Amino acid sequence: MRDTEMKNQRVLAMFSSFFAAAMLGGCATAESPPKFPDPQSTTLTGGTFVNVNNLRNVGPGLTKDQMVDLLGPPHFHEGIVAVHVWNYLFNFRRGSETVTCQYQVQFDSHMKVSGTYWRDPSCAGFLEPTALTASAPVEVETKPVEQFTLQSDTLFAFDKSSLDSMLPDGKAKLDKAIEQIKTHEGVSEITVVGYTDRIGSVAVNRSLSLARANTVRAYLIAHGLDRSLVHAQGVGSSQPISHCPDGSLREVINCLQPDRRVSIVVKG
CATH class of the missing domain: 3.30.1450 (Beta-lactamase Inhibitory Protein; Chain:B, domain 1)
Structure with missing residues (x-):
């Protein structure tokens, strides 16, 4: 009887291992170099x-x-x-x-x-941007008609970028900006640019700034602005506006607050 129980346990273990392997094999996994489907x-x-x-x-x-x-x-x-x-x-x-x-x-x-x-x-x-040729039509120059700058500390929880992490004060400021944008006629482009301070790596800062810009872009679109006109960019810490000492002490982080921002540039 004991031998039968042990044999059944081994069969069950083998079946579980096979099932787990099959489940993993069914998931698309990253490969290098990448393999493309038919x-x-x-x-x-x-x-x-x-x-x-x-x-x-x-x-x-x-x-x-x-x-x-x-x-x-x-x-x-x-x-x-x-x-x-x-x-x-x-x-x-x-x-x-x-x-x-x-x-x-x-x-x-x-x-x-x-x-x-x-x-x-x-x-x-x-x-790549298409170069203008001699026969190509010359585009009419568009100029900024308004710009909004919102502090990231007001828009998002610390180190967050999702819509769920947006703060009430930030949403209120965005709502006012959207109302103002809708008063303009002939808007040709709305560019959302995310910025960070210098704390952290360049790659992480650029990713965070782009993620926040994309979240703000999605918010603008969800509140009635034309999807085709709204674009997002993330420039990380490459364009600071503060003048703060080196280091990462609390006082320095507070001094760097102006660098942590999202701007909305409206052109027409």
Whole structure:
């Protein structure tokens, strides 16, 4: 009887191990060099024309919610939640020709963007600004008509960037800014720029500033501003406005408060 029980326990353990391995094998995991799926297996036949400005804002540190806001859900069958790889099929215009490119986003163990890849590296050229030619129409110069600057300490909880972490005072200030923006006619562009102080690494500061700018962008869009006009940038600590001593003491951190900000520039 004891031998039978022990045999049953071994069979159950083997089955559990097999089941766990199967579950892990079903999850899309990050690989280097990246492996791309067959473009014919996409859930979005023919791909989609991507917003290039949104694509330029993709970078390390973004969350999956921010990626969905920028690019939408992935275009293949890898799933959304417990996976580390999303694949997209994007279309671009080259004169009268349509070029289709495969794009991959990889996530780290915290489900934040760790890297992005093109199946054809030349597709990255579509993100470069188009140079004006002699025959191209000259764009009408747009000028800032208004600018709002909001302190990050008022907008977000410490070291946070999500919509859930926005503070009531920050939302109230954003609501007033949105009301003022809506009074302007002929608005052609709204740029949200995130800034941080110098405390911390350059990479972390840039990611945090971009994540906060994207959250503010999403808030503006949710409150009635045109999605196609609102863009987000994160410049980290590269543009300080304070003059504070070195170090990271509490007094220095307080002195650096003006550097921790989000600006909204309205052009028309």
